[in-house]
Amino acid sequence: MAPRTALVIGARGVIGGNLIDHLRESGGWDVIGVSRRGGTDEGRVRHLAVDLLDRDATAEAFAASRAVAEVTHVFYAAYQERPTWAGLVAPNLGMLTNVVDAVEPVAPRLEHISLMQGYKVYGAHLGPFATPAKESDPPHMPPEFNVDQQQLLERRQAGAAWSWSAIRPSVVAGIGLGNPMNLALVIAVYASISKELGIPLRFPGAPGAYTSLIEMTDAGLLAEATVWAATTDVAQNQAFNITNGDLFRWSSMWPKIAAFFELEVAPPLPMALTEVMADKEGLWDAMVARHGLAPTPYSDVSSWAFGDFVFRWDYDVIADGSKARRAGFHSYVETEEMFLRIFTDLRAGRLIP
Numbered sequence: 001m002a003p004r005t006a007l008v009i010g011a012r013g014v015i016g017g018n019l020i021d022h023l024r025e026s027g028g029w030d031v032i033g034v035s036r037r038g039g040t041d042e043g044r045v046r047h048l049a050v051d052l053l054d055r056d057a058t059a060e061a062f063a064a065s066r067a068v069a070e071v072t073h074v075f076y077a078a079y080q081e082r083p084t085w086a087g088l089v090a091p092n093l094g095m096l097t098n099v100v101d102a103v104e105p106v107a108p109r110l111e112h113i114s115l116m117q118g119y120k121v122y123g124a125h126l127g128p129f130a131t132p133a134k135e136s137d138p139p140h141m142p143p144e145f146n147v148d149q150q151q152l153l154e155r156r157q158a159g160a161a162w163s164w165s166a167i168r169p170s171v172v173a174g175i176g177l178g179n180p181m182n183l184a185l186v187i188a189v190y191a192s193i194s195k196e197l198g199i200p201l202r203f204p205g206a207p208g209a210y211t212s213l214i215e216m217t218d219a220g221l222l223a224e225a226t227v228w229a230a231t232t233d234v235a236q237n238q239a240f241n242i243t244n245g246d247l248f249r250w251s252s253m254w255p256k257i258a259a260f261f262e263l264e265v266a267p268p269l270p271m272a273l274t275e276v277m278a279d280k281e282g283l284w285d286a287m288v289a290r291h292g293l294a295p296t297p298y299s300d301v302s303s304w305a306f307g308d309f310v311f312r313w314d315y316d317v318i319a320d321g322s323k324a325r326r327a328g329f330h331s332y333v334e335t336e337e338m339f340l341r342i343f344t345d346l347r348a349g350r351l352i353p
């Protein structure tokens with residue numbers, strides 16, 4: 001395989017971070033991770049700290065980097081959070097535009113730009129949508145930044161030497177800190193605090209959410225699929241749903257999660273995690289001290305708004321993953337095993353008791 005250089009945009013995210021781990025472990029890749037925070041260079045992984053909202057700074061940083069000049073594959077997984085769906089469009093479309101504008105002129109070996117999307121393309125965040133969602137489903141009423149981003153790549157790819165792919169995961173589960181969307185951490189910290197308080201584990205979502213069908217995407221599986229789509233001829237210039245491959249209901253998963261944390265399960269009780277977990281910072285700090293945990297600020301383990309968002313879905317949230325399988329991607333992950341593995345890893349890293 002010819003040497004490849006990956007520019008991972010959003011390197012400190014739950015998705016970008018796990019993608020870098022995958023590229024490092026699979027070998028054959030030089031990696032440049034891009035984020036505002038930057039990171040520690042190690043082996044073939046280097047970091048570049050730049051604010052992608054700043055068009056000039058992005059162009060200057062990419063032009064000044066000899067490593068970026070070698071880039072063959074861009075993996076775009078940056079994300080700017082905003083309180084409204086309309087508000088997400090300008091910053092997220094702007095960052096992708098700035099990346100494409102800055103990388104194209106300086107990276108003559110550019111082969112591919114991979115875009116991380118999600119089920120928002122199908123309107124999953126708006127209400128009960130047609131399920132299982134297919135990549136070919138018709139679009140919904142804008143604003144929708146994922147769609148705008150894909151259209152940008154389609155326009156820019158016309159006549160260019162590079163190709164694109166778009167990857168559509170379900171809720172992503174993996175290890176990462178300080179991310180606004182990290183469901184595994186929501187559950188792990190919620191369960192750990194329940195245990196500390198001596199109370200049973202209650203599903204905090206809407207009643208219908210407990211029994212609806214849902215699916216997850218393991219961050220490692222997602223990384224594997226993202227690289228597959230970016231490097232496989234038949235996958236070019238297309239979108240793919242990427243899911244673990246099994247479906248579940250929280251009503252059957254919750255007792256397994258409770259058992260891992262050695263907790264009793266009590267009946268669900270709808271509550272806003274953003275409200276009930278807001279006063280738990282002192283308790284968390286005490287837990288960190290008492291259990292000898294890695295000193296992690298409460299804000300870094302709190303994706304409570306994302307928990308409220310996901311646990312509100314009182315309708316099926318599932319997509320058809322067969323297109324990727326037909327094109328040759330056959331990996332899958334058992335979701336129960338995934339949750340318990342992530343919780344075990346969080347424990348081993350002393351992030352939770």
Ligand SMILES: NC(=O)c1ccc[n+]([C@@H]2O[C@H](COP(=O)([O-])OP(=O)(O)OC[C@H]3O[C@@H](n4cnc5c(N)ncnc54)[C@H](OP(=O)(O)O)[C@@H]3O)[C@@H](O)[C@H]2O)c1
Nearest residue numbers: 010011012013014015035036037052078079118172179181
């Ligand atoms: N997480 C999920 O469950 C999930 C599920 C489906 C789809 N998705 C989609 O996947 C994409 C990535 O999500 P994620 O959860 O991995 O996001 P994330 O954890 O919030 O990561 C975002 C990344 O973007 C970087 N970033 C943000 N603003 C930046 C800026 N101005 N300049 C440079 N870097 C910037 C962040 O690093 P710094 O903060 O250091 O800049 C971080 O590395 C999003 O489009 C999201 O909608 C996520």
